[in-house]
Amino acid sequence: MSAVMITRKVRKWEKLPGKNTFCCDGRVMMARQKGVFYLTLFLIVGTCALFFAFECPYLAVHLSPAIPVFAALLFLFVMAMLLRTSFSDPGVLPRALPEEATFIEMEIEAANGNVPAGQRPPPRIRNVQINNQIVKLKYCYTCKIFRPPRASHCSICDNCVDRFDHHCPWVGNCVGKRNYRYFYLFTMSLSLLTIYIFTFDIVHVVMREYPFTVLEVLVCFFTLWSVVGLTGFHTYLISLNQTTNEDIKGSWSGKNRVQNPYSHKNIIKNCCEVLCGPAYPSVLDRRGVMQEDSPVSATSAAPYSTSSSSSNPVPQTTKTTAPLIPNEHTPDDAKPSIAASAEKSPSPKEEHPPAPKVPPLASPETDAEASLTKDKTH
Template identity: 65%
Template structure:
């Protein structure tokens, strides 16, 4: 075979080196448990809210009326821009659709901002905080033992010379701050609670009140704007073709006029009412309850009012926006597992975890109270004679940290005989007091010697843990 003829097949057979670093053997890489994905706080939020977009959007549970509000605004504005604005821009001015568009986007922006934001929910107390607060209430009421507490539990604070009561929330386990209230629909305490508005699908509180006010105010302008120019459109067409022909040419204008006519009164009236509340620095909840009076001379004057309408409006609409107190998009920190010994209804004091585990792992110590000297020792084996008290059920067992005893040498090295303890005095059976109820008076006490047989043959019959426990007790 020539060198040239054998070079071809050898070139076709090529070997590639196998990388040992890219893969590992099955013994080295067992099935790895995938760590569970960390949960966010909005997934376990205790209130009755709904969250969207991974917790970025927060709304109330009942959102059906909110969708009705959204549909009415979109349909009415859409019909106005589609059927009325082309005619009005040609015959009057092109500024009409431009102004209508600005009002529409402002209304939608403030509506979504009110509906999708945190209204100022107060976080609930942790178990430690709730327990500390309960302890303070017990001390304040003079019943530290958990006795009767007079409901409702309140605290009093002074704000601008006016006494304000802070009520205790039994759901959130906190004393609510001033002007806060618990919403029964959302099941949350809301800071500076105004009211729960189903039209926006959310509570109205400290963090979204200004957006709610701007929404209803801008919606009032948009409703009046659409209603006015729809009537203008119908009048201009009726002058050219007649009233009936004008309605036939633009049937959408009739629907817009009806919707705006029935909604403008409620929207404008709501805007005027909240304008009054802002000017006096009150909330809807406080006004309905009649909590404060606008006159400073009366006893129940409003301590939150600045005494000036302009200052009150600036404080409500232009003041700094407080941050959200609930970290709804934060991750839940996993708790460190704490092992607790089995109590079975009995509290264990002074017993360590290893001792309780030892007691559970040695059934021989629990079933057989003692091993006496009536059992004969095996020949050639070392026996330890010494007084040992009888083991009874429920006594603490020695810890399981003793080494294995496999030979006589190990036994003698670790456990000294009685001769080596000449200085240690043991009580005789006659001197040892007997527990009451265990033995009748005058009964003789039999002196028993505990015997331990440690060999390969005896290890099969005795439990290893029992031998350790008995050897330890015999050396005491």
């Protein structure tokens, strides 16, 4: 059975490697494990719904109508920062193309030379200088690239992320170069919202006991320590211009007299760079269009081509590309089959078509007799 290659246009997000999921035609990008993210939404929305339904009416009448207004604005800001963090590209780096990977492998082999049998090859590392400090760029065997400084490969999303901080299951996404500031604003605003609801819940319990208020106090009490503690930890990291991944690994702990080359030695400058720096565009081009060759069996495509050839013939092309890697064999589907070659080759009868019959040339005498006969008839 022969196969015909048909070219169709697809979005690039449909063919991106890794373990991410896309929605809204590639506009929304998240991790596949989103169960904890739904739990985060439920806790935030549920707690605020109870506060607006039971405490806000009483507090607005007896204390101030500004209490529910400020709580609503703070709730909307928290939800905006959460969705912005969860639905955005954290800074995923594209993987190397086959020809790029082949070129990098050739460069590494040429630099390392022949390694004797039984010996481990040297690590694939490149050294770059940043602010008079040597930084090592490690090679990613999955993405086939030398990762930029501060980038790391996320094992959950299976992608390299630029300025990788950590993978946060509570937001259902990685936290990296493009969404770290929104993650920090989310944790900070959520801390303020939790403290705000917890404070006025205690006020409501003192003024008027209510069973739902006691439940909210317990939820906010256990949430308060974790959220406020997380906000304080990231505030400390921002003041040093450091990531969670670097802090866990001890990259700039000073044990080997290695200082952080990204720190400005000033808390205000570090905070301004992390929180007020430029917004970096995505390098994935998720919604771009690419062409894909999909094989279709000749038996299923034959009736369509026969019926349409009489009215509106459509040319079919077979795209065959040479292997990018040496000693790579061409797949069997891309090879022309015997039936396809038989259809293209002419039959023995068509090789020597009969010569057309040409009437013999008339002589001048015959033409004269024909003209006299024509005159007599007239």
